[in-house]
Amino acid sequence: MNPDIEPRMREILDTFSDPDADVARLLCDRHPDDSPALTVISADLEPATYTYGDLAASSARVAAYLRDSGVTRGDRVATVMGKSADLVSVVLGIWRIGAVYVPLFTAFAEAAIGSRLSEANGVLVVADRDQRHKVPSGSWQTVVLDDGPGGVRAQLDSFADAAVSSVAVGGDAPLVHMFTSGTTGTPKGVIHPVRYVAGWNSYLEFGLGVDADSSFWCGADPGWAYGLYTAIVAPLAAGVPTVLLQGGFSPESTWAVLEDLEITDFAAAPTVYRGLRAASAQPPEGLALQRLSSAGEPLTPEVNEWASTALGLRVHDHFGQTELGMPIGYPHHPQLLREIVPGAMGPALPGWNMTVLAPDADEPAEPGSMGRLAVVVAESAFMTFTGYAGVAATPSDRFCGDGKYFTTGDTATIDSDGIIRFSSRDDDVIIMAGYRIGPFDIESTLLQHPDVIECAVIAAPDPVRGEVVEAYVVLADGVSGTDELIGELQTWVKTHYAAHAYPRRIHLVDLLPKTPSGKIQRAELRNRRRSLEAGAS
Structure with missing residues (x-):
């Protein structure tokens, strides 16, 4: 922990942990009545601003x-x-x-x-x-x-x-x-609980780098945790004006809001950045952007190749989940800046201690070894999750080591400098002839091919190797899906990632199955495969 950061982090935590914490006061009433709190942009790009009063x-x-x-x-x-x-x-x-x-x-x-x-x-x-x-x-x-x-x-x-x-x-x-x-x-x-807000307030300040001089916009929908807490709760708590854009995503409206509101700090899902990259609409001249962040899905390297050229900025990848908040990411705060490693999620953010456990033991893995991403519970001040609620909950096996660790359900590596690389969800790991292959690595490589817009990788059964890599690929507009292109994509993975990990099967599709929040549903692709196999038997 940076010694200059810890007092501020503790102040935030104490504020929202107070036995007399009053949510309406903390998020609204304690701020000056005439201070701008919210700007709502209509579908036809007309703004309306509301104060805390x-x-x-x-x-x-x-x-x-x-x-x-x-x-x-x-x-x-x-x-x-x-x-x-x-x-x-x-x-x-x-x-x-x-x-x-x-x-x-x-x-x-x-x-x-x-x-x-x-x-x-x-x-x-x-x-x-x-x-x-x-x-x-x-x-x-x-x-x-x-x-x-x-x-x-x-x-x-x-x-x-x-x-x-x-x-x-x-x-x-x-x-x-x-x-x-x-x-x-x-x-x-x-x-x-109410004190969960402290982690998001800290994330806004340290992870996103938003301060009193920022013009901030989070493009995520408030129907989900990231949008609710990053677009509404954290800015209100910090007294920082926030923006809500009505209507669906379009490159044109996104560029217009970034330009018209002189946005300095923008956070959005990787799919938004990929949509901007693929669109014919180009960034306006003279944007005020200073910091870019993404969350919701792993940030693949081609996004930053584009952002560095088109915007002169790099997107900072951030990782979180509904249970935790945002424990990992490349922070924007000037005292916490780290050199971005392509394909890595970054270090643990203030208030969190993260580790990678060995696949078969509740002990930290060797640096660089793939294992189970986990929170060190007692050393993570913003950890509030204790278990699932309701009839759909089952006894949680996410806590292990006698409660010392909470596993996120992801496989990852962590190096000696504390930089974490996401590999896959636990259920998505592909084990081919003894090799453990993370779909993210294959997807990242395919997405760097100029003809690929989106892709998803799953395991397919194989009588010899146990499992092989199977890819579902969405091509750019105007690109013809031919056998020659499929062979080219396979060679691309061999030469740009690893010869053994290329997708043995590639399906060219118009759309990928996604949750309403935009996350790719690899489980749905696996279900489709099983249905096809059952029908063929």
Whole structure:
């Protein structure tokens, strides 16, 4: 730990661990009323800016409405809402009365929303009008934000003069009840305490390098942990203005927001950077960008080859998961800068101690040896996770070594300098004739080929080698998928990575299966393969 960083990290931790911690005050009321808090950019790129005073007033109305509807401290209240000032007001209103927030992504279908509401024991759901049809009937109330006569918005206005004192719940009280993405099995319930916010506030400051002079934009959706905490919670906690862009991703709108708002600090998923790289739209001249960050999927090297040339900056890769927050990454903070190693995730961030355990023992592996990525629990100040919640939870085997370690479910290596390289999810490791092959390495290599836009690599059964590498590849527009190109891609991997690890089978596809948050579902590709094999037998 950098000695200059530790006092500030401890200050953040103490603030959100306080037994009298008041979420609405920490995220809103303690900031000057006239300070800008949020800019919402409409789909046609019109901005609207809201101050902390605006959010305090609107969230107080929401709190009064919820209280009048019977919601009390500890109750689970969900939203199915797009990116808007209404969303932020509702979330703050939930916390103002000590209730617990359940974020639900707008791309979810009715079954996914219903199962999560049931498991979280939701008592009330706030939905945008265009999302109402996805909310099934149940034991919960459903509230639609609309502008019609007698509608909820008019009712909210009737609470303009209501006095709602925010509830001090303390750092150990539940803040958010959310669910993992389900990329490796059934989505699991995760309950975050108020002090979990400390890790995200620290990440904003040390990992992303955002400060009082920054113009910050996180492009992730608040329906998921990274978007909720990086785009909303951490900036509000730090008093840093944040941005929400409505509508789907497009290179044109992304460049426009970066230019018009003079964004200095941008964080987005690797798929966003790949989309910018592949598009015909070019970066505007004179962008104010100073720091670029990515999270959600491993950052493949071709992104930084492009960013270095097109933007004169390198993207810092950051790693996290719903259970933990953001424990690893190349930090932007000037006192923590490290030379970026292509293909590596970086070191542990302040407040975290990470290690790699041997594959078959609960002890650290030798430097450079592939093993199980793990948190050293007692030496990680921002670690709050203790186990999964709800009926979908199973006894957690993620803790090992008598609770000393928490394994993330990933394979990785760590060198003598503490730099961590991601290899794969545990379930994705390919073992071919005794060789352990990480899909990320093969995918990174394929993505450096000029004709490849996206790809995913899985294991395919082989009677001789046990498993071989199988790749699913999305080609750039205008590129013809021929047998010659498949052979060229195989040779590319042989010459640019390793001769033994080339994909024996390559499928050219139009799309890859993804979760609503944009993560590639390799498990779905494996299921397709098993279905094809079953049909052929």
